[in-house]
Amino acid sequence: MDFGLSKEQRDIQKAAREFAEAEFDKDYMLDLELNHKFPHELLKKACDLGFLGIDFPEEYGGAGYGLMEKALVCEEFGRVGGGVGTTVSTSHFASKIVLRSGNEAQKKKYLPSVCSGESLPVAGCFTEPDRGSDLVTFPLSTTAVKDGADYVINGPKTFISFADVAGFGVVLCQTDPEAKPPYRGHSTIIVDKPSEQPGITITDFVKMGWKSCATTQMSFSEVRVPQENLVGEENRGFYHTINFLDEFRVEIGACSVGTAQGAFEKALAYAKTREAFGRKIGTFQAISHKLADMATKIESARLIVYKAGWQFDKEGKVDPKLSSMAKWYPARVAVEVADEAIEILGGHGYMLENEVERFYRDARVYELIEGTREIHKNTIARSLLGKLE
Numbered sequence: 387m388d389f390g391l392s393k394e395q396r397d398i399q400k401a402a403r404e405f406a407e408a409e410f411d412k413d414y415m416l417d418l419e420l421n422h423k424f425p426h427e428l429l430k431k432a433c434d435l436g437f438l439g440i441d442f443p444e445e446y447g448g449a450g451y452g453l454m455e456k457a458l459v460c461e462e463f464g465r466v467g468g469g470v471g472t473t474v475s476t477s478h479f480a481s482k483i484v485l486r487s488g489n490e491a492q493k494k495k496y497l498p499s500v501c502s503g504e505s506l507p508v509a510g511c512f513t514e515p516d517r518g519s520d521l522v523t524f525p526l527s528t529t530a531v532k533d534g535a536d537y538v539i540n541g542p543k544t545f546i547s548f549a550d551v552a553g554f555g556v557v558l559c560q561t562d563p564e565a566k567p568p569y570r571g572h573s574t575i576i577v578d579k580p581s582e583q584p585g586i587t588i589t590d591f592v593k594m595g596w597k598s599c600a601t602t603q604m605s606f607s608e609v610r611v612p613q614e615n616l617v618g619e620e621n622r623g624f625y626h627t628i629n630f631l632d633e634f635r636v637e638i639g640a641c642s643v644g645t646a647q648g649a650f651e652k653a654l655a656y657a658k659t660r661e662a663f664g665r666k667i668g669t670f671q672a673i674s675h676k677l678a679d680m681a682t683k684i685e686s687a688r689l690i691v692y693k694a695g696w697q698f699d700k701e702g703k704v705d706p707k708l709s710s711m712a713k714w715y716p717a718r719v720a721v722e723v724a725d726e727a728i729e730i731l732g733g734h735g736y737m738l739e740n741e742v743e744r745f746y747r748d749a750r751v752y753e754l755i756e757g758t759r760e761i762h763k764n765t766i767a768r769s770l771l772g773k774l775e
C-alpha cells in the first residue's frame with residue numbers, strides 16, 4: 387500500500403494550485419457572487435491549460451489522465467475558489483455520459499469542444515419538479531417521442547445547473563411510457579445549445595449559495611432533436627446516468643475536500659494572529675480542538691475520495707457504496723468545517739469579504755446535488771445489510 391502521490395500527480399497538484407492561487411482573484415469572485423455571473427474567462431484559461439480535459443482521452447483533446455488526477459484539480463480549485471472552483475472544475479458535467487456511453491461519432495463531435503472549452507458548460511437534465519431523489523417509481527414527466535427522423539421532447543426539468551449558458555445538455559426522457567419498472571423506459575438525449583432552442587424556456591432560481599452557477603427551471607415544448615442525439619441505448623438511459631453519477635460524485639467529493647481545506651486554512655491563519663484576553667485565540671483549547679477536529683475530518687474525507695478515484699482508474703468503475711461514501715461524507719465535512727471556520731473568525735466570519743461564509747453557503751449544496759446525504763446512506767446501508775425481510 388502506498389499513500390503517496392506519484393511525481394506526475396504532485397506536478398498536476400502543484401500546477402492546479404498555482405493556477406488557482408493566481409487566477410481565482412478575490413475581487414473577481416466577489417463580482418461573480420454579487421452579480422450572479424458565470425466565470426467564462428476563468429473557465430477558458432483553465433481549459434487552455436488542459437485542466438478540464440485532464441481525464442478525457444487524448445484522441446478527443448484531453449490529457450489522458452484519470453479520475454484521481456481530476457480529483458486533485460477539483461480539490462485545488464475548491465481550496466481557493468470554494469463554489470467558484472466547483473463551477474469551473476465540474477463544468478464538463480454531463481459530457482461524461484457522452485464519454486462513457488456515447489457512440490464514436492458523438493464522442494468525436496462533442497468531446498474535443500468540451501476539452502477546449504468551446505462547448506462548456508454542459509448541463510445534465512435529470513431532476514423534475516415532482517421527481518428528485520426518486521427517478522424510478524413513476525414514469526418521468528419529460529417524454530421523448532419518435533417522429534420521422536427526430537425525437538420530440540416535452541416536459542419540465544428543474545434545478546438544472548448551467549442550462550442558461552450550456553453548449554449542450556443531456557436530457558433524461560421517458561421514451562417508453564409503458565416500461566415496467568418505469569426506469570427501463572428512460573433514454574439520455576443530447577440537446578444542443580438549450581438556450582437557443584425554440585420550445586425551451588429557461589428561468590433562473592434565486593438561491594442560498596453557489597451563485598457563480600445558475601440553477602434553472604427548464605420547460606420543453608415540442609422540442610425536436612435528431613434521433614442520432616440518443617446517447618447509448620434507447621431505454622437504457624437510467625443505467626447510463628447512474629454509471630456516470632457514480633464516477634462524477636467523486637469529483638464533487640474532491641470539490642468538497644478542497645472547499646473544506648480552504649475554509650480550514652483561513653481559520654488556522656486567523657487563530658494564529660487574532661488576540662482576545664491578551665492571548666492568541668489559537669491558545670484557547672476550545673479553538674485549537676476545533677482546528678484538530680477540522681483537520682482530522684478533512685484528512686478522512688480526502689482519503690475516501692482518493693481511494694474512490696484510485697479504484698475508478700484501476701477498475702474502470704467505482705463501487706457504488708464507495709462512491710456514495712466519497713460524496714456524502716466530504717460534503718458534510720465541508721459544511722461542518724466551513725461552519726467552524728465562521729465560528730473561529732467570529733463576527734468577521736459572517737462577513738462576505740472574509741470568504742468563509744461563502745464557502746459555507748457554497749458547501750451546503752454539495753450535500754444536495756448528485757443525491758442527498760440520506761439517499762447515499764440508503765445506498766451504503768443497502769450494501770451492508772442486503773435485503774432484510
Ligand SMILES: Cc1cc2nc3c(=O)[nH]c(=O)nc-3n(C[C@H](O)[C@H](O)[C@H](O)COP(=O)(O)OP(=O)(O)OC[C@H]3O[C@@H](n4cnc5c(N)ncnc54)[C@H](O)[C@@H]3O)c2cc1C
Pocket residue numbers: 509510511512513516517518519520544545546547548593596601751754755756757758759760761764
Ligand atoms: C443548486 C442545485 C443545483 C442542482 N443541479 C442539478 C442539475 O444540474 N441537474 C439535475 O438533474 N439536478 C440538479 N439538482 C437537483 C438535485 O439533484 C436534487 O435536488 C436532489 O437530488 C434531491 O431531490 P429533490 O430536491 O427533489 O428532493 P426530494 O427527493 O424531494 O427529497 C426531499 C427530502 O427527502 C429525503 N428523501 C427522499 N427520499 C428518501 C428516502 N428514500 N429515504 C430517506 N430520505 C429520503 C431527501 O434526502 C430530502 O432530504 C440541483 C439541486 C440544487 C439545489
